Amino acid sequence: MVHAGLKGIIAAESEISLVDGEKGQLVYRGEWAATLAKEKSFEEVVYFLWNRTFPDKKLLEKFSTSLTEARFLKSYQKEILDQLPRNMDMMSVIRTVISSMGDKETTFPSTQQQGIRIVGLVPTIIAYRYRLLNDDSFVEPDASLSHVANFLYMLKGIVPEENHVRALSAYFILTMEHGLNASTFAARVIASTESDLVSAITGAIGAMKGPLHGGAPTGVIDLLDEIKREGSADRVLRRKLENKEKLMGFGHRIYKTRDPRASALSDITSEFYDDEEFKLAHEVENKAVELLKELKPGRNLYANVEYYAAAILRSIELPTELFTPAFTAARCAGWIAHVFEQNENNRIIRPSSTYIGDIPAE
Structure with a gap:
C-alpha cells in the first residue's frame, strides 16, 4: 500500500x-x-x-x-x-x-x-x-x-x-x-x-x-482588514460562510479541536486589550466560532496558530513579506x-x- x-x-x-x-x-x-x-x-x-x-x-x-x-x-x-x-x-x-x-x-x-x-x-x-x-x-x-x-x-x-x-x-x-x-x-x-x-x-x-x-498568513490579514473597513465582523463572516468561502485562520489539518498554540496566544494577547489589533482579533475569533457552529455544525473549526500569528505580526507592524x-x-x-x-x-x-x-x- x-x-x-x-x-x-x-x-x-x-x-x-x-x-x-x-x-x-x-x-x-x-x-x-x-x-x-x-x-x-x-x-x-x-x-x-x-x-x-x-x-x-x-x-x-x-x-x-x-x-x-x-x-x-x-x-x-x-x-x-x-x-x-x-x-x-x-x-x-x-x-x-x-x-x-x-x-x-x-x-x-x-x-x-x-x-x-x-x-x-x-x-x-x-x-x-x-x-x-x-x-x-x-x-x-x-x-x-x-x-x-x-x-x-x-x-x-x-x-x-x-x-x-x-x-x-x-x-x-x-x-x-x-x-x-x-x-x-x-x-x-x-x-x-x-x-x-x-x-x-x-x-x-x-x-x-x-x-x-x-x-504567510496574509489571508488572515486580508480578512481582518475587510472587517475593519466594513465595521461589522458578523456581516463579513456570515457573507463569506454563506458564499462557501473559507475563513482564513480557522481549521487545521492536524488539530480537530482548538489549536493549542492559538489558545496560548489568545490568553497572552488578551492581557493587552488596549491594543486595537489584539482586541479586534479576539472579537473576530469569538464571532467566527459562533457562526461556524451555527452554519457548519459538527465541523469543529476553530482558530489556528496562523490566525493569532497574523494578529501579532500585524500589531508589531511586521511587513507581510x-x-x-x-x-x-x-x-x-x-x-x-x-x-x-x-x-x-x-x-x-x-x-x-x-x-x-x-x-x-x-
Whole structure:
C-alpha cells in the first residue's frame, strides 16, 4: 500500500515533541508548550529543547551570552547581503547566507555552538536585508536586549514595546517546534547522511519556503482588514460562510479541536486589550466560532496558530513579506534539536518507492 506523502507513516521515534491533533495537545519534552510560552523566555526554551533540562541562572546567562555574540554578521556575510539581487525573496536570502556558514568547523556530529551560530544570526540576516532594501542604514544588534526584543529593535531602530516583545516571544516559542513536519523531516533526512548542520538547516529553509508549508498568513490579514473597513465582523463572516468561502485562520489539518498554540496566544494577547489589533482579533475569533457552529455544525473549526500569528505580526507592524522569515527564525531551534537527536542514534533515512513505469521487452 502506498502512503502518498508518507502520511501516517512513522519514520522516527522522538523525545522532542508530541503533536496530538485529536486532543489538541502540543508538548515539548514532557512540558505543555503553552505553559512554556507563558512562563519561559525564548532562550530558556531553546536550551530546554536542546538539553532536555532547563538551565539554572548561571547556565542561562552563559547560553544567552553565546546567542548574543552570534548575532553579529561577519564582513563576508554583509558583502553577500549587499551583492544579492534586490529582487531575491527573503527566504532565499536567508538560505544563501546560512549556506555560506559551512566551513571546516561545521563537521558531523553537530554541536550546540554550531546551532547557536545559526539561531543567533537568522534575525540579523532578516533585519540587515530588510533595511537595505528600504534604503535604511543597518541597526547593529543591542547586546542588552533579549533575542526577540533585539530582532524587533534591528528591524525598526527603536526599542520595542514590552507587550510586543512578550507576544512575539510567545509566538516564537509556540512555533519553534511541531513534530516531523516537512522542513523538519528534510533536516533529519540530510542529517541522516552524516552531513553537517549547516547543510541540514539550509535544506529545511528550502522546504519552509514552499507555500504549502511556510506560507504567510496574509489571508488572515486580508480578512481582518475587510472587517475593519466594513465595521461589522458578523456581516463579513456570515457573507463569506454563506458564499462557501473559507475563513482564513480557522481549521487545521492536524488539530480537530482548538489549536493549542492559538489558545496560548489568545490568553497572552488578551492581557493587552488596549491594543486595537489584539482586541479586534479576539472579537473576530469569538464571532467566527459562533457562526461556524451555527452554519457548519459538527465541523469543529476553530482558530489556528496562523490566525493569532497574523494578529501579532500585524500589531508589531511586521511587513507581510517577513512573516515566513520570522517563522523561520523561530523554527530554526526545533530543526536543530531534531538534527541533534538524529545524530545521537543515526540511521540513514531511505524510504522506498513503487515503480509504475514500463518494463522493457525481454
